[in-house]
Amino acid sequence: MEMESQCLSPCFVSDHEGFSGSIKNSTRDFIVIEIDLHGQRVNSLTLPQQTPELPAAEVQQSSSKEEENKRADNRTEKAVLQEVTAELSSLNGEGDLTEGFDLNVLLGSSVYEALENFSSKLVGCREEQKMTEGLEMSLGTFPDKHQRASVHRAVRHSYPHLMTITNQAEIRVREDPDFRELSKLVPEEEAEDFFRFIDAKVPGSAFTFSPDDSKSHRTSVHHFLSRKFGKLVETKSFSEQDRTAITVRLRERGKQGKKRTAADCEEQVETYTGFTLKKENLETLEAISYMSAVLGVLPSDFSYAGIKDKRAITYQSMVVKKISTKRLQEKLSEFERRGMQVSNIHSVSEPLRLGRLKGNHFDLVIRDLKNYEKCSSLELEELVKKAVENVKTHGFVNYYGPQRFGNSQSVQADRVGLALLKEDMVTALKLFLSPEEGDDLQNKAKRHFLHTGNAKESLALMPAYKARERLMLRALHRYGSDQEGCGRAWISLPHGMRVFYLHAYCSRLWNEAASYRLNTLPHRPVQGDLVWTSSRQDEPATEESDTAQVHIITSAEEKDNVFSLKQVVLPMPGNTVKYPENVLGKWYQDRLSQDGLGSCRFRITSLKLNVPGCYRPLLAYPHNITYSLQTTEEESFTEPSPPPSTTALKLSFDLDSSCYATVCLREIMKCDL
Known part of the structure; x- marks a missing residue:
């Protein structure tokens, strides 16, 4: 797990001995089921709950390859489109x-x-x-x-x-x-x-041309617009600071005086259709890209409560706008050809919102289980039991997982976010276009740009499916690669992609702050800590906790043990949060100053970005955790003798939203995954 900073290592809550094992050997070993706000698993209404199947030595197993073979034909296309939709779809329809x-x-x-x-x-x-x-x-x-x-x-x-x-x-x-x-x-x-x-x-929108001091030339533009688009737009010249420009406005549709019929009112009501999506080895935004192409709507017409893992079988709720239940039903077979199953189709009154879920249920299999020191199966079982009981009782440090920072091997998203927060558009762009190891076309294109600065030639080299990079290079070719040109290139990306990099930086800082807090201060609430307050003292915080619910612990409250560690929250940096009033608060100030952000307002006007910040619980806890050890047989294709037996751990639990299963497993196993 690549969340360590250069100076602060991730912490554990418990000191039990760990063990090793392998996860995500196949997608069936990692099943994620969304839990809605009512506490229901989203697949429970229409689909039988699927759990990972272990090839037990004493039970004869049927073939497990059928579903993989069914999707084998789609692998190439999926790989090609893997990164396209995240950069072309703005979250919640922004942009x-x-x-x-x-x-x-x-x-x-x-x-x-x-x-x-x-x-x-x-x-x-x-x-x-x-x-x-x-x-x-x-x-x-x-x-x-x-x-x-x-x-x-x-x-x-x-x-x-x-x-x-x-x-x-x-x-x-x-x-x-x-x-x-x-x-x-x-x-x-x-x-x-x-x-x-x-x-x-867009109703009510306007477009303004650059100032033009030539009246005769403005007249030519007016005449052209009137001749070609007169029924659609109206034009006027406006003067400001001794300069005159032409502004074009869309004409309003004249409906005054016309009595509105019931049909008119019906037409104004948006159609929303909810459904449950099951996908395998497919990113959420990639799945949305496929569905939007099939249905002929925008990716931003889809809404969802959260992004789900790619290397897994996942179930999640979604809502699509402008599509009826009947039309969605008609496309089920096309979705299945893409490796997706749509069920529980029903009409709803509004779209989903990010974070509007209670959490996720996980059914996992950890294979090839081994103790760091050789021990008997009975001792291994005792070790696993202790590890699971510890995480159930004491929780785990609520770090952001590595997927929060992107999959890049050389430059991760938080470094790009830092450059953007410093409004150093040139550095941010160079980091964004830093090549990985390898000699494929996209890396050749990136190297060519960094060596020559020629955006046009780099654009010609960049593969067609690298839409985000092509958007940036096209803007650089048009506006140049100086500070202003790089700023125009960044603004060419959808809002959701731009703000992703800022959030990545803030998440990295939160991870470091959590390690510093646990390494420096006692593992109990102390004076100056921030805690989430509620009607119940033992109720844990959530990431939606706002400033009104956050309280600073006093000396008397520390002495009387009024609060528990599960109520402690750490701020995600932003322009509306308050910071702890102890050494951790000073650490935030020093750490931001170290990165050149001592006076940062966490707002980039030129990129239309604003980071208000929020609060995240220091600890997270799995709920409804169960486990079992099982002996399995490893596949053997060359040995005539029976294959060797290994031990696998079958683990099920629920996590609150925005918590990472791999981080929970790290606490249990005491190893990086």
Whole structure:
């Protein structure tokens, strides 16, 4: 588990002896089931609870390969799309919704690359050549009208200079003559932004061109807009500080005086459909990308309470907007071909919100169990029992797990977040584009940019499925790679992706603060600690605890043992939290100053980012924990003799939301996983 800082090692709560073992040998060894706010497992209504199957030596087992083989055909595509949706989908629908359309999913990698080449060819052609050759390409046939709508909007958003035409179910693209005409009047970048504004059609929105001191030129722009978009927009020139610019506003739809019918009211009510998603070896956002492409909606039209592990079988609640229960039912077979099962489909009145769950249930198998010193099976069983009882009674340090910081081997997300908080856009971008080990195309593209600074050439090298990197490189090519250009590149990413890096830094600092607190102060509440207060003294804190519920322990309260360690919370840095009033509070100040954030407001106006902060319990506790040891047989394909027997631990427990099962296992086993 890669959560250690350079100076503070993670702590354990108990001092029992640990043991070694392997987890996630297969997805069936790690099953995660979401627990809703009512305390119900989300799969309990429609699906039988699945638990990991152990190949016990005394029981004959049936084949366990069938489900893996069923999904084998999808492995390549899944690997290609693994990282696409996290950067193109903004959480909770923030940002420009058209960003959520993923052309790589909608069109497929080969067609997407052909479209990129077609677009580049158009840009490089002379105008006479475009007119005479009538350049055009087909994107394929899309029988589903929702998918066609998604393709139309996605292409126009990514390539504003192109227009899409439907011929029956086939979609073709060619250069948009209106774009060509406008780009002769204003800079090409402004023309692109204007056409995105027109396609978005956000009610009440406006678009302003750059100031223009030439009245005759402004008149030409006004005439063009009136001629081409007069029914849709109205234009006015506004003067400010002796400079004049044209502002374009969408016309309001005139409905005054018209009596609203029941049908009108019905149309204004959004349709929301809830369901339970079962997925295997698939990231939550990747699954959403597949489903949105099939249903022809935006990824941001899906809402969920939490992200679930990839290397696992997981069950979670979801809600999709604009899709009826009937339409969702019609697509079940297509989802199954992607390795997903949708069940418990029902109408709901609103979307889900992140964090709106009680927790998660885990069914785990730890295989090849061994003590660090050889001992008998009876002694191993006693050791496991002691470890489980200790974590049940004393809990574990509530560290953020390694997935919070990304999977990068060289530069993790918290370092990028630190650079962003210091508003050093250039350094943040260089860290973001730091290559990993390996000589694949994406690493070649990153190395090329860092060595040459040529974003255009790096963009040509970057694989089509690396959407986040391509968004950044395209912006760098357009705006340059200085401080301002890098800032424009960062703002090109959806809000959820930008703020992820800031949260990663704050999470890393929280982990270090937890280690410092336990290494420096007693393992009991002391004066100056922050505690979460509630009607029940022994009720643990939650990460949603707000400042009004947080209390600073007094000297008298420490002496009288008023509070317990399970009520102690540590702040996640931000601009609304208060810090402990003891040595830990000073540690926060010194640690932030060490990183150059002594006066940080945790707000980056240029990137539209704000980090208010929150409070996280120092300790977490598993609930309803059960375990059993079982003898298993290792697979053997060469030995004619019976395979050797090993010991496996079957473990089940519940955790509150935002707690990590791997961190709980680390406390139990006393080893990094």
